[in-house]
Amino acid sequence: MANQLLTINMITNEALAVLENQLTAAKYINRQYDDSFGRSGAKIGDTLNIRKPPRYIGRTGQAISIEDSVETSVPLALTTQRGVDIQFSSSDLALRIDQFSERFIKPAMVQVANAIDLDVLILMKNTTWNSVGVPGTALTSGDILLDAGALLDDNATPRGDLRSAVFGARSSANVIKGLKSIFNDGKRISDQYNTGNLGPLYGFKTSMDQNVIKHIVGPLGGTPLVNGANQTGNSLVTDGWTAAAANRLKKGDVFTIAGVFAVNPVSRQTTTQLQQFVVTSDVNSDAAGNATIPIAPAITPTGQFQNVTVGPADNAALTIVGTSGTVTEQNVAFHRDAFTLACADLPLPGGVDMAARKSDPQTGLSVRAVRAYNITTDQFPLRLDILYGIAALYPEWSCRIQA
Numbered sequence: 585m586a587n588q589l590l591t592i593n594m595i596t597n598e599a600l601a602v603l604e605n606q607l608t609a610a611k612y613i614n615r616q617y618d619d620s621f622g623r624s625g626a627k628i629g630d631t632l633n634i635r636k637p638p639r640y641i642g643r644t645g646q647a648i649s650i651e652d653s654v655e656t657s658v659p660l661a662l663t664t665q666r667g668v669d670i671q672f673s674s675s676d677l678a679l680r681i682d683q684f685s686e687r688f689i690k691p692a693m694v695q696v697a698n699a700i701d702l703d704v705l706i707l708m709k710n711t712t713w714n715s716v717g718v719p720g721t722a723l724t725s726g727d728i729l730l731d732a733g734a735l736l737d738d739n740a741t742p743r744g745d746l747r748s749a750v751f752g753a754r755s756s757a758n759v760i761k762g763l764k765s766i767f768n769d770g771k772r773i774s775d776q777y778n779t780g781n782l783g784p785l786y787g788f789k790t791s792m793d794q795n796v797i798k799h800i801v802g803p804l805g806g807t808p809l810v811n812g813a814n815q816t817g818n819s820l821v822t823d824g825w826t827a828a829a830a831n832r833l834k835k836g837d838v839f840t841i842a843g844v845f846a847v848n849p850v851s852r853q854t855t856t857q858l859q860q861f862v863v864t865s866d867v868n869s870d871a872a873g874n875a876t877i878p879i880a881p882a883i884t885p886t887g888q889f890q891n892v893t894v895g896p897a898d899n900a901a902l903t904i905v906g907t908s909g910t911v912t913e914q915n916v917a918f919h920r921d922a923f924t925l926a927c928a929d930l931p932l933p934g935g936v937d938m939a940a941r942k943s944d945p946q947t948g949l950s951v952r953a954v955r956a957y958n959i960t961t962d963q964f965p966l967r968l969d970i971l972y973g974i975a976a977l978y979p980e981w982s983c984r985i986q987a
Contacts, residue, residue, distance in 0.1 A: 615948025
C-alpha cells in the first residue's frame with residue numbers, strides 16, 4: 585500500500601497537540617478560546633472584555649439596604665502573534681506524522697511554547713503584589729509554599745486542585761534537595777529521584793520552568809515616606825528619596841506601607857499582615873527626592889472593594905522588599921483563574937498552496953498553518969501562527985516566591 589502523504593490538516597492538528605504538551609506556566613492558567621472570530625478571523629488589536637462579578641458588603645438587621653451592583657471587566661487585547669517558519673521537501677511529506685513531527689513540528693512549536701510561557705511569567709511578575717521569601721536568598725525547602733498558600737487564603741483564593749506553583753531551575757533543585765529528609769511515601773520519593781520533578785506539594789501542582797523571570801530590585805536610595813495622608817487609588821505620592829533626579833524603583837518591585845494592613849476581601853477583617861503593593865512602571869525621583877509611584881492594587885480603605893484597613897498616614901515609611909540591585913528568581917504560586925490566556929482564530933488566506941487552522945475549545949488554543957510551494961526548488965515553505973492575549977484577572981490569587 586502506498587504511503588499516505590501528509591495533509592495540511594494533519595500537520596495543523598499535530599502542531600496544536602505539540603504546543604499544548606510543551607506549555608508549562610501557561611498550561612496551568614485559565615485559557616479561553618473565543619469563537620466569535622471563527623468566520624472572519626481575528627487580528628492583532630482585537631479586544632475581549634472579561635467580566636468579573638460584583639462584590640457586596642451585606643447588612644445586619646431587618647431594614648433593607650440596597651447596594652449598587654458594580655460589575656467590573658478586564659480588557660484582554662489580542663496583542664501577540666507568535667509563529668515559526670520552516671521549509672521541507674516533497675519527499676518529507678511521505679514521512680509518518682510522528683517522524684515529521686519529531687523532525688519539523690516539535691522543534692518549531694517548542695520555540696512558540698517557550699515564548700508564550702515567557703510572556704505569561706513576565707505578566708505574573710509585573711502584576712503580582714503578594715510576595716514571600718527573601719530576594720537573593722536560596723530556597724531550602726518546600727515549606728515556603730505553606731506561606732504562599734496562607735497569603736492566597738488571606739485573599740479568599742479558592743482551595744482545591746486548581747492551585748499551581750512554577751519554580752525556576754535552581755529553586756526547583758533546592759526545594760527537591762530540602763525534601764530529602766522529610767517523610768514521604770516511597771512512590772513520591774522515587775518519582776522525584778527519577779524525574780527531578782517536585783510533583784504535588786502542600787496543595788499545589790508544581791512544575792519547573794526555565795523561563796521563570798529574574799527580577800532586579802531597583803536602585804532605591806534615601807528614606808522614602810508617604811507625602812500626604814489618606815491617599816487612595818493607583819498612585820502614591822512620596823518624598824524622602826535621595827535628593828537627586830534618578831531612577832529609584834523598577835517595574836515589579838514590591839513594598840509595604842507602615843500601618844496599612846491587608847483585609848480579607850470577604851470578611852473585610854484585617855489579616856494582620858501589611859498590604860503589599862507592586863510598582864507598575866519604573867519610578868524616578870526629582871532633584872528634591874519626590875516621586876509618585878504607580879501601584880497595584882489600588883489603595884481602597886472602604887466600600888465593596890476594600891482591601892486595606894486604613895489609608896496611609898503622612899510620613900508613613902515605605903519598606904521595599906529586597907535590597908538595591910538584588911537579583912531574585914520570581915517563582916510563582918497561583919490559582920488557575922488568577923491569569924488568563926485567550927486565543928482566537930487567524931484568518932485563512934487565499935491564493936496559497938494550502939491553509940488550515942485547528943481550534944480546541946477544551947485547551948483554549950488555536951493554531952493556523954499556511955503552506956506555499958516553490959516550483960524551482962521543490963520545497964514547501966510552511967508558517968505556523970498563534971494569536972493570543974494575556975491578562976491578570978485576579979492577581980490577588982497569585983503569590984511570588986522570591987529566591
